[in-house]
Amino acid sequence: MKFATQETGFWLIHQGQKIYFPNNNLAFGSAIELEAVSKRIIQIGEWENAPLYLLEESQEEREWTGLRDLLHLPKEKFNLLNRGVELNHFFKTHQFCGKCGHQTQIAPDEWAVQCQNSACHYRTYPVICPSIIVAVRKEAEILLASHQRHIRRDGSAGLYTVLAGFVEVGETFEQTVEREVFEETGIKIKNIRYFGSQPWAFPNSQMVGFLADYDSGEIRLQEEEIVDAQWFRFDQPLPQHPADGTIAAALIKATLEICQKEAN
């Protein structure tokens, strides 16, 4: 942990997933200027060649910007904001040792908390929950689903997106991909290929993206989770779908490109 009083740098001032982003950038200055001297400050990386400090404000009212509204930033910057929000969530939820119950402190040399009981000294590392996200293609069509959490006030389906779900203990990513697609839509898939990943501080996931092809089956919805799922043709307008900057949007784009290539 690094305490900063005189140093200047950029400040990731946040309240949970709300970030202080005045004039389209993080605040710049010293801890004194930012009235942050007595608070717990850690450096979490570099932002525009200056140190980047993390500071949570639980009380102050500011003009906050939602983390999701910063998805247009370059990936490296967005991921640093993710890091700050995730680390803070980790520190706040690990103030006591899971082994002996004593208080912990942030470790000085790595992202971890350390038990302050000298007979224990157990270290706990940030909890990152892997979750798969997959775009399924069937010839010229992509499978998109609308989730219960995106339902509109009138009960109709809202946002449509690719399928996703958490990895269970003992599963490979590929097994999770097959299981989630089958559970949510009744579709069997093949040719599962790794696509890319995205840290996702909502609150502490790592989205692991895959492309896959349809193998067999008819759509059968898992109604507790899914409101609707359909095959959408690449050359027809898509329903409302995720914003650019998300791995979901990148997966949809990549799949539509494959559809188009196959069609030519």
Ligand SMILES: [Zn+2]
């Ligand atoms: Zn302990």
